[in-house]
Amino acid sequence: MTKYLLGRVLAALPVLFVCSVLIFALGRLLPGDPVSFIAGSESTLTREQVDAIRRDYGLDQPIYTQYAIWIGKIATGDFGRSFLSRRPVTEVIAIRMLPTAQIAVQSLLLATIIGVWAGIFSAVGRNTWKDWLATLLTLAGAAVPFFLTASILMIIFALRLRWLPASGYIPLSVDPLGSLRTTLLPSLVLSLALAAVLARQTRSSLMEVLQQQYITTARAKGLREIAVLRAHALKNAFLPVLTILGFQLAYLFGGAVITETIFAIPGMGRLLVDSVGARDYAVMQALVLLVSVTVVVANLLVDLVYGFLDPRIRLVRRGN
Amino acid sequence: MATNTLAAAEPVHAPKPRLIGFARRVRARPLFLLGIALVSALVLVAVLGPFLVQYSPIEQDTVNPPLAPPSAAHLMGTDYLGRDALSRLLYGAGVSLQVGIASVALASIPGIVLGMIAVYRGGWLDDLINRFLDALMAFPSLVLALAIVAVVGPSLLNVELAIAVASLPHYARLVRGQVLAVREFEYVTAIRAVGARDVRIMFRHVLPNVISPTLVQASLGVGFAITAEASLSFLGLGVQPPAPTWGSMIQTGFQYLEVAPWLVVAPGTMIFVAVLGFNLLGDGIREALDPHMRSAN
Numbered sequence: 001m002t003k004y005l006l007g008r009v010l011a012a013l014p015v016l017f018v019c020s021v022l023i024f025a026l027g028r029l030l031p032g033d034p035v036s037f038i039a040g041s042e043s044t045l046t047r048e049q050v051d052a053i054r055r056d057y058g059l060d061q062p063i064y065t066q067y068a069i070w071i072g073k074i075a076t077g078d079f080g081r082s083f084l085s086r087r088p089v090t091e092v093i094a095i096r097m098l099p100t101a102q103i104a105v106q107s108l109l110l111a112t113i114i115g116v117w118a119g120i121f122s123a124v125g126r127n128t129w130k131d132w133l134a135t136l137l138t139l140a141g142a143a144v145p146f147f148l149t150a151s152i153l154m155i156i157f158a159l160r161l162r163w164l165p166a167s168g169y170i171p172l173s174v175d176p177l178g179s180l181r182t183t184l185l186p187s188l189v190l191s192l193a194l195a196a197v198l199a200r201q202t203r204s205s206l207m208e209v210l211q212q213q214y215i216t217t218a219r220a221k222g223l224r225e226i227a228v229l230r231a232h233a234l235k236n237a238f239l240p241v242l243t244i245l246g247f248q249l250a251y252l253f254g255g256a257v258i259t260e261t262i263f264a265i266p267g268m269g270r271l272l273v274d275s276v277g278a279r280d281y282a283v284m285q286a287l288v289l290l291v292s293v294t295v296v297v298a299n300l301l302v303d304l305v306y307g308f309l310d311p312r313i314r315l316v317r318r319g320n
Numbered sequence: 321m322a323t324n325t326l327a328a329a330e331p332v333h334a335p336k337p338r339l340i341g342f343a344r345r346v347r348a349r350p351l352f353l354l355g356i357a358l359v360s361a362l363v364l365v366a367v368l369g370p371f372l373v374q375y376s377p378i379e380q381d382t383v384n385p386p387l388a389p390p391s392a393a394h395l396m397g398t399d400y401l402g403r404d405a406l407s408r409l410l411y412g413a414g415v416s417l418q419v420g421i422a423s424v425a426l427a428s429i430p431g432i433v434l435g436m437i438a439v440y441r442g443g444w445l446d447d448l449i450n451r452f453l454d455a456l457m458a459f460p461s462l463v464l465a466l467a468i469v470a471v472v473g474p475s476l477l478n479v480e481l482a483i484a485v486a487s488l489p490h491y492a493r494l495v496r497g498q499v500l501a502v503r504e505f506e507y508v509t510a511i512r513a514v515g516a517r518d519v520r521i522m523f524r525h526v527l528p529n530v531i532s533p534t535l536v537q538a539s540l541g542v543g544f545a546i547t548a549e550a551s552l553s554f555l556g557l558g559v560q561p562p563a564p565t566w567g568s569m570i571q572t573g574f575q576y577l578e579v580a581p582w583l584v585v586a587p588g589t590m591i592f593v594a595v596l597g598f599n600l601l602g603d604g605i606r607e608a609l610d611p612h613m614r615s616a617n
Contacts, residue, residue: 135351139600143543147588151585151588155585257462273555288467292455295459296458299458
């Protein structure tokens with residue numbers, strides 16, 4: 001087990017390294033000299049002053065030294081300052097994390113409830129109208145763009161019925177109920193496609209488990225189908241469902257970029273769009289790095305939990 | 321006549337019955353048929369659309385007020401600048417389809433090459449390519465595309481490139497896995513034993529086996545590219561105005577959701593139908609090509 005743990009962690013490190021190099025390279029490839037952004041639009045600076053800024057930011061060093069300085073600072077939690085607000089990047093991002101995290105958690109919960117139920121419904125009623133209906137809904141759920149679900153939900157629940165606000169965000173700590181009201185629509189929009197993926201995964205995984213001999217044994221004992229599912233099948237069917245958590249987190253953040261723009265939610269997705277628009281590169285780099293690290297760590301955790309739950313994995317699967 | 325006798329003299333191959341079998345499998349799958357129908361409809365709209373509409377997609381109606389509801393003159397009303405919404409919608413199909421096809425081509429070809437090199441060179445290069453692909457896949461596709469466009473600037477080609485880079489790892493991964501599996505097949509060992517060189521084995525014998533799963537991925541990839549292009553346009557980082565794209569229609573339409581909901585719902589529905597079509601097509605190809613499914617019929 002220790003060997004497996006160590007192997008997984010060691011496999012994740014180079015990925016993180018390549019991610020950081022890519023993001024660093026991205027920052028260097030951006031149009032315009034970083035100095036001009038730091039100095040602002042007035043170019044009243046003398047040659048010496050520009051050189052001083054370049055030295056201050058280490059821009060006169062060779063590129064690999066610059067990378068080392070950059071990654072060294074990040075390791076100590078120093079992501080630099082936002083060009084836009086002049087505040088530390090960590091501070092700027094920190095206040096934007098809560099809405100995105102809250103919506104992500106809510107979407108994951110909603111998606112799991114909808115997706116797993118649809119998957120079970122579909123697998124148990126294999127090749128009946130239930131299966132067809134669930135398949136149709138998952139296909140539609142996977143194809144529908146956020147814009148369409150968001151606009152339809154907004155028209156119905158915000159503009160016509162006026163049950164929910166169309167945009168804005170109330171923090172959980174200020175007003176829990178109001179917070180739920182402001183985040184319900186974006187969570188629902190994000191959860192639909194995830195639910196579709198989960199339903200598909202649950203369906204195929206559960207159908208495979210239901211073919212196993214121990215299930216036949218359980219049925220032969222005279223257990224009712226619902227008991228077979230609850231006591232025997234679902235436990236094993238959930239394992240493969242777990243593996244897509246990393247993918248889900250990546251998906252949720254990609255989606256947050258759109259939903260937070262539509263619903264005017266001050267989260268990380270909106271911050272990314274704004275920082276791209278304002279060329280606030282320090283914030284942009286930090287956000288992209290944060291997201292990729294989260295995804296890699298989530299995948300690592302999934303691997304570890306999986307290895308813990310399924311002994312076959314840690315014995316057979318090696319570094320692949 | 322000479323060619324006819326020659327053709328008759330040729331040994332009769334399997335293609336005909338195989339095609340019939342394929343056609344039968346297609347007919348047995350209503351969802352595949354629906355996918356083919358939706359994609360064909362989209363292509364027709366993209367090709368014929370510009371000839372069917374009476375207005376240019378950027379022409380402003382200066383006589384009537386903007387945001388006009390659907391009428392005989394403007395079947396789907398006009399947008400906030402008084403431009404014909406139907407015309408923009410139909411022209412938008414062309415942009416979406418173009419981005420979809422171009423970015424899939426730009427992603428799949430290097431993806432296939434990268435995947436094959438990874439297996440055949442192996443060793444440290446395989447490790448390097450793998451870590452690189454892992455890293456690319458750690459970024460949400462849309463975020464990666466967004467970051468690339470931020471660097472290279474928004475334009476049609478750059479959007480296509482950005483989407484291609486974001487989807488490249490999926491092709492490379494798929495091909496790598498497939499090549500690894502095919503390489504172990506006995507017929508490949510036999511060809512190698514005969515003395516064929518690696519490059520020849522790769523292109524003549526392995527590549528054909530890689531094509532069909534890639535085709536499936538490509539079909540799904542067009543769907544992804546259409547969504548990604550719309551998302552980038554929606555964020556103002558896609559093909560720049562006044563070009564008619566579904567994403568920019570949605571972006572400007574959202575401000576008038578209360579008075580003219582169709583300006584958002586119509587392009588949104590088009591994206592949905594297009595993505596659904598390509599997803600169903602991809603799923604259908606996968607099932608029709610799968611030998612297990614074949615024997616089940």
